[in-house]
Amino acid sequence: MTALVVAVTGLVAAWTLPALLAAARWPLRYPRAAMLAWMLVLPATYGTVIAAALSLVLHLPPIAAALHAWLPGHTDALLRSYAHLGGRPLDAVVGGVAASVVTGAVLAVVISARRSAADRRRYLADLGLVARPVGLPGVLVVDVPQPAAYAVPGRPGAVVLTSAARDALDAAELTAVLAHERTHLRARHARLLGVAATFARAGWLPGARDSHRSLRLLAELHADDAAARSTSPLVVAGALLKLGRAATPEAGIGIGAVGMVARVERLLERTVPHRRPLAPVAMVGAVTGLVAMLTIQLAVLAAPIATAAYDAATCDLDCRSGSEPW
Amino acid sequence: MPRNSLGSLEADVMDVLWAAPGPTTVRQVLDTLLAGRTVAYTTVQTVMDNLCRKGMLTREPAGRANVYRPAATREEFAADLVGAALSGAPDPAAVLIRFADRMDDADVRRLAEALERRRSDAGEGPAT
Numbered sequence: 001m002t003a004l005v006v007a008v009t010g011l012v013a014a015w016t017l018p019a020l021l022a023a024a025r026w027p028l029r030y031p032r033a034a035m036l037a038w039m040l041v042l043p044a045t046y047g048t049v050i051a052a053a054l055s056l057v058l059h060l061p062p063i064a065a066a067l068h069a070w071l072p073g074h075t076d077a078l079l080r081s082y083a084h085l086g087g088r089p090l091d092a093v094v095g096g097v098a099a100s101v102v103t104g105a106v107l108a109v110v111i112s113a114r115r116s117a118a119d120r121r122r123y124l125a126d127l128g129l130v131a132r133p134v135g136l137p138g139v140l141v142v143d144v145p146q147p148a149a150y151a152v153p154g155r156p157g158a159v160v161l162t163s164a165a166r167d168a169l170d171a172a173e174l175t176a177v178l179a180h181e182r183t184h185l186r187a188r189h190a191r192l193l194g195v196a197a198t199f200a201r202a203g204w205l206p207g208a209r210d211s212h213r214s215l216r217l218l219a220e221l222h223a224d225d226a227a228a229r230s231t232s233p234l235v236v237a238g239a240l241l242k243l244g245r246a247a248t249p250e251a252g253i254g255i256g257a258v259g260m261v262a263r264v265e266r267l268l269e270r271t272v273p274h275r276r277p278l279a280p281v282a283m284v285g286a287v288t289g290l291v292a293m294l295t296i297q298l299a300v301l302a303a304p305i306a307t308a309a310y311d312a313a314t315c316d317l318d319c320r321s322g323s324e325p326w
Numbered sequence: 327m328p329r330n331s332l333g334s335l336e337a338d339v340m341d342v343l344w345a346a347p348g349p350t351t352v353r354q355v356l357d358t359l360l361a362g363r364t365v366a367y368t369t370v371q372t373v374m375d376n377l378c379r380k381g382m383l384t385r386e387p388a389g390r391a392n393v394y395r396p397a398a399t400r401e402e403f404a405a406d407l408v409g410a411a412l413s414g415a416p417d418p419a420a421v422l423i424r425f426a427d428r429m430d431d432a433d434v435r436r437l438a439e440a441l442e443r444r445r446s447d448a449g450e451g452p453a454t
Binding site: 123126127128129130131142143144145146148149150151152153160162177180181184189190193219234237238239240241243244245247256257259260261264265268 | 334336337340382400401403404405407408410411412423424425426427428429430431433434437438440441444445448
């Protein structure tokens with residue numbers, strides 16, 4: 001029963017929580033906590049569904065035999081605690097599907113991360129042919145008439161500034177843009193966004209697209225906050241307007257016009273006192289709730305094994321001579 | 327940007343070819359480079375072959391030697407590089423993260439006015 005309850009809870013949560021989190025307003029004020037919340041949502045929902053499905057493999061003879069050798073005398077009770085889908089073939093199929101989903105997801109993330117890393121290395125090498133360092137650590141200027149600024153992650157990464165952007169921005173705005181891009185690099189936003197982008201390719205899954213879209217905006221908000229701390233919210237807003245006005249329309253990786261407007265409006269609101277007194281409560285509630293959900297789901301799943309292991313460790317020799325058919 | 331020595335030589339070779347008035351031989355590139363550093367003919371030959379393979383240079387026979395020229399001007403290459411970054415062509419999975427996306431002109435005007443109001447509210451001029 002246990003696994004079934006966990007799986008159903010996880011599925012219901014997967015259909016509801018991402019939409020709730022995507023619609024919430026508190027993430028605008030606490031982008032880092034919201035990024036943490038998104039990182040918790042997927043394990044707490046899909047993660048626990050898959051863990052529950054994986055628990056079916058405990059019924060398969062080789063694994064059950066291994067369990068019996070490890071926890072003599074307690075295996076029958078242990079296996080009774082886990083759902084048994086009415087036959088070993090079905091257990092094997094569901095457990096096998098879950099295992100291949102996990103393997104496939106890990107492989108997809110690793111492969112796409114490798115490909116991105118190779119693309120970035122090649123890009124940085126090409127950049128080295130035309131860009132010049134300008135005395136600021138990690139900053140490269142490229143002579144291009146179009147104003148633009150971006151971060152290329154890597155080891156080390158680089159902040160790229162076109163000569164037109166450098167000319168368009170005043171000193172404070174330049175400081176803000178560099179602080180923004182360096183925050184992307186330091187916080188390794190690209191890594192998180194890469195995982196989210198990979199997951200978003202399974203766009204038919206509830207929450208897959210929401211998580212990617214939200215994380216892209218949240219990464220920008222986090223970097224905007226760092227830039228605002230190093231200068232002021234109005235300076236960052238001014239730099240966004242200057243570069244947003246000049247940006248090329250085709251958008252591949254950015255957050256689009258809607259995100260830009262949200263970012264500028266948020267920075268402008270910064271100068272007035274907080275108008276959302278409940279935002280801290282909502283933030284703490286959401287993060288705590290997600291941590292609790294993940295913990296409880298995993299604890300419920302692991303409880304029978306933990307109990308059996310504890311019993312086996314504490315019982316005396318008598319109870320191991322029980323009559324299990326193994 | 328730390329370059330390894332071969333990468334740095336590639337950049338120097340490209341600089342020479344971008345500055346050259348026309349098609350250039352390995353020997354001519356070597357002579358220009360030797361003004362600033364010590365480097366062997368075969369090394370320059372290898373670097374220029376690599377650059378051909380990468381599509382940075384084109385090679386054509388001229389008499390007994392080959393002459394090389396850049397496939398694109400420095401400006402075109404830089405513009406393509408930045409353009410590729412901003413259009414997200416190579417891989418949308420966050421190869422890089424740009425500062426600003428394009429906004430509608432109407433949004434820009436509205437927000438710029440709001441920004442001006444906030445600046446004067448804050449008692450500062452436009453120079454924050």
